[in-house]
Amino acid sequence: MFRRVVQVVPTNDFRVYVYFEDGKIKLFDASNLITKGVFQRLQDISVFIDTCTVLNHTLAWDLGGKFDPSECLDLDPEELYNSCPDVMEPKLDNSIQTAKG
Numbered sequence: 001m002f003r004r005v006v007q008v009v010p011t012n013d014f015r016v017y018v019y020f021e022d023g024k025i026k027l028f029d030a031s032n033l034i035t036k037g038v039f040q041r042l043q044d045i046s047v048f049i050d051t052c053t054v055l056n057h058t059l060a061w062d063l064g065g066k067f068d069p070s071e072c073l074d075l076d077p078e079e080l081y082n083s084c085p086d087v088m089e090p091k092l093d094n095s096i097q098t099a100k101g
């Protein structure tokens with residue numbers, strides 16, 4: 001079964017709540033990812049939050065701002081679904097940005 005991301009909610013501590021089509025909510029911790037290769041561009045928290053979106057049915061960062069898949073960084077939705085812990089719906093506060101998706 002192909003997993004589809006329908007919504008993402010980035011936080012101020014480089015984590016992302018990832019909502020899947022089947023109702024599951026996973027928490028992706030990007031703190032290690034942003035230290036590697038092309039993902040280093042996400043070390044600026046405003047870039048991390050402002051470009052975080054759903055693109056091609058998965059968590060992505062739209063670095064070009066045009067929803068062009070060739071200008072984004074995205075992650076495999078199956079890997080997110082299988083490796084990230086299940087979490088409950090987050091309570092929105094200052095550490096969580098508005099939902100995107």
